[in-house]
Each structure stands twice: as C-alpha cells, then as structure tokens.
Amino acid sequence: MHELYIAESILASTRESLPAEFLPESVRQIWVQVGRLDAVVPETLIFMFDAIKSSHGMPGAELSLESIEVLCRCGECGNEFEIDLPMFICPECGGGQVEVLRGRGIKLTRINAEEPEG
Template sequence: MHEMGIAMEIVRIAIESIPAEIDSCRVERVNLRIGKLSAVVPDSLKFCFEVAAKDTPVEGAALAIEEIPVLAMCKACGHEWTITGPVFTCSQCDSGKIEVISGRELDIKSIEINEED
C-alpha cells in the first residue's frame, strides 16, 4: 500500500543520481536491493514505479530487484544462519536473543543510463 511513496522516492533518487554534465539521457534500469523482511511487494512496486516515472528521464526504465536474504546471528551461541520461515529463534541453541544482520534493505544500488545525442 505504501509502494507508491517508495516508488516516488526511487524516481527522485534516480534523477538526482544522473551526473550533472549529462544534458540528456534515458535511465534504462534501476537496480535495487530489497531485503526479504521489508514490507514491499515487488509487483506492486513495479506498477507504482511505472506510474511515478512517467514524464521523467526514468520513464520506461526497468526495475531490477535483487532480493537480500534474512541473515541472523545468535547472541547466545554466535551461530549465523539464513531465516527462511517465520521463526526467529536460533536454529542451533533455540535462544531468542538474535540479531537480524540483513533482510531489511531498501536501497538503490545503481542506475544504468543511455546518453542521447
């Protein structure tokens, strides 16, 4: 439901990231990193991105999403593992004192542009 706001931020950052010396270009692709724990639905985000990008240099760009797994570390035994289901206790010692190391990302990694002559 909040994907439109996120899509608008992505468009804004993508436009800001176009180097100043380039007069005219088309953004062909926006590369994102999204953690699996983020509350973002990729299909919904792609739909909103298309709408938000309209009439900007980002219009028509592909949205490439690299999904980042949820990695956790147990504070009790130091075990590190990938969380694949909704269980946030240590898979080794069953402790509940865990730290989520990755999986909350919502980052723009890069943009790919094509300069227009």
C-alpha cells in the same frame, strides 16, 4: 500503500545519484536490492514504479528487483542463519537474542542511463 512510498524513494534516489550531465529522461534501468524483511510485493512495486516514473521525469526507466535473504546472528551462540519469516529464534540454541545482519531496507545498486549527446 507501502510499495508506492518505496517506488517514490527509488525515483528520488535515482535522481540524486545521477551525475549532473545525465538527464532523468536518459535513465533506462534501475537495479534495486530489496530485503525480505521489507515484505515488498515485487509485482506491486514494479506496477507502482511504472505508474509514477513519468511524473518523476523518467518515462523510459525500468525497474529490476533483486530479493535479498534475511541473514541473522544469534547473540547467545554466534550462529548465523537465514530466515524466511520474521521469526527471530536461533535454530541452534533456541536463543531469542537475534541481530539482523542483512535483508532489511531498499538499496539502489546500479543505474543505466544513455550517454549525454555532444
């Protein structure tokens, strides 16, 4: 259950990144970038997130996902290109020495929480 694990890490990172004066209950929205290479199903991730957010103390939090295209660079000719599938072949020269520049990993980009009272 890939998405459950990701939902748990998002909630854990949110808690860690939250300034001390904010309670986890005050979190309203969490923005996350998801690389295409992680093959996350957005609907499943949001479903899992909603299912466990209360147990992480953030019942009011909503998850917003942004899908990040996979950007690669060919080690042979230096061409940079985006891919839809994990097929690492340079479309320019056919080289197979391809480095992934972007599109891997889950990244927390923004948290919206209610201002603490007082």
